Amino acid sequence: DTGVSQNPRHKITKRGQNVTFRCDPISEHNRLYWYRQTLGQGPEFLTYFQNEAQLEKSRLLSDRFSAERPKGSFSTLEIQRTEQGDSAMYLCASSPPRTGLNSPLHFGNGTRLTVT
């Protein structure tokens, strides 16, 4: 499977615990995005990496959230001191380098987080 891979698929945690999700983008895709999707809504942008550089962060990304992409390949999203409001599907997407026209984003199957 050469698509975007996310692990774990599901995570149940207790309030206050830390969680970390991993995303492996499509090979040679230098752009990587994290989105959050709550029930009944479309995905909302969280953050963007171009290679290893984190170039944009949404206001949705509170200081309890941190994302990394140390070698410009896989990325991790960590949530510290989880709250019930963090319960959502966390989606990762990647796109290839392309000048001129935009490149559509290819999404993984997400990590569903439930905070109890």
Add this chain to the structure above:
Amino acid sequence: GQQLNQSPQSMFIQEGEDVSMNCTSSSIFNTWLWYKQDPGEGPVLLIALYKAGELTSNGRLTAQFGITRKDSFLNISASIPSDVGIYFCAGQLRAGGTSYGKLTFGQGTILTVHP
């Protein structure tokens, strides 16, 4: 966060019927995309539109990029049961500058097809 206005919110149709859904924005986008999402899965790209006025087909799906660059529609002809799912529109600004190609999504249209 900002989202596009997508309508209708849900549709219940009979197999074989045609379907139409649309998306509007107060902002201009350079690219419009349509995705389908099945339960527990990530969105899958259906159609990408790059030019104002562009009409693009993908099998039974047809989508158009509005000439004002603030809207788009998706049509599905002769619906089948596997068309069931949530359809999302998404707008994308040009990747240069500070937009970085990120997507702004609509709220989704839930499609149910009765056999």
